[in-house]
Amino acid sequence: MGKTLEVGGRxxxxxxxxxxxxxQRRKTTLAVNHLVGGAxxxxxxxxxxxxxxxxxxxxxxxxxxxxxxxxRVFAFRHFGLKLGVGLFHSFWLVARKVRRVLQEQGLxxxxxxxxxxxxxxxxxxxxxxxxxxxxxxxxxxEVERKIFTYKPTYRxxxxxxxxxxxxxxxxxxxxxxxxxxxxxxxxSRARGCCRTSSMKRPRRANRAAHRRLF
Numbered sequence: 001m002g003k004t005l006e007v008g009g010r011x012x013x014x015x016x017x018x019x020x021x022x023x024q025r026r027k028t029t030l031a032v033n034h035l036v037g038g039a040x041x042x043x044x045x046x047x048x049x050x051x052x053x054x055x056x057x058x059x060x061x062x063x064x065x066x067x068x069x070x071x072r073v074f075a076f077r078h079f080g081l082k083l084g085v086g087l088f089h090s091f092w093l094v095a096r097k098v099r100r101v102l103q104e105q106g107l108x109x110x111x112x113x114x115x116x117x118x119x120x121x122x123x124x125x126x127x128x129x130x131x132x133x134x135x136x137x138x139x140x141x142e143v144e145r146k147i148f149t150y151k152p153t154y155r156x157x158x159x160x161x162x163x164x165x166x167x168x169x170x171x172x173x174x175x176x177x178x179x180x181x182x183x184x185x186x187x188s189r190a191r192g193c194c195r196t197s198s199m200k201r202p203r204r205a206n207r208a209a210h211r212r213l214f
Contacts, residue, residue: 013043015109017120021048025075044071051080091122118147125161134166141172
């Protein structure tokens with residue numbers, strides 16, 4: 001375990017918005033689980049997302065700390081239409097619900113990590129702006145390719161999300177040149193194997209404006 005860090009006398013909390021996280025309700029890839037588990041110097045709050053187009057199949061369950069004491073997991077099956085219809089609105093609702101849960105549980109996130117740009121990134125961007133904390137984004141590649149190719153109306157939305165990011169992690173480095181074509185200078189925010197940029201604090205903004213996001 002790494003060196004213990006503190007923010008205001010407590011361990012910093014990273015909020016993860018992840019559509020590919022294996023939990024007690026759903027099995028998927030373990031890549032995000034391993035990433036979260038490897039950062040032992042932080043506390044983590046994971047919202048493990050899955051989508052359903054049937055409202056009666058929605059759920060939000062606090063799974064507690066199923067694997068590690070520093071990782072708290074919420075399984076969240078949210079409503080969303082197929083083929084990306086109403087994509088922004090569905091993740092706006094996700095962000096609003098996540099923020100409400102954080103407030104109810106007394107959890108104060110110090111950073112947000114959205115594990116996919118074009119889905120989780122929407123909710124992560126809204127939350128980072130609302131909470132006024134740094135945003136980190138993972139680029140999966142295949143998911144981003146589909147949205148940029150088949151949902152061109154969403155391309156303008158992705159630019160401010162990337163611009164807000166303190167760092168970009170290219171899980172799939174092959175997609176970096178393609179993203180650069182859509183969002184110039186996006187790769188300048190990244191370097192090295194995972195292509196991480198230097199930590200930068202978010203721009204200060206009116207807190208009343210943050211509240212109006214939801």
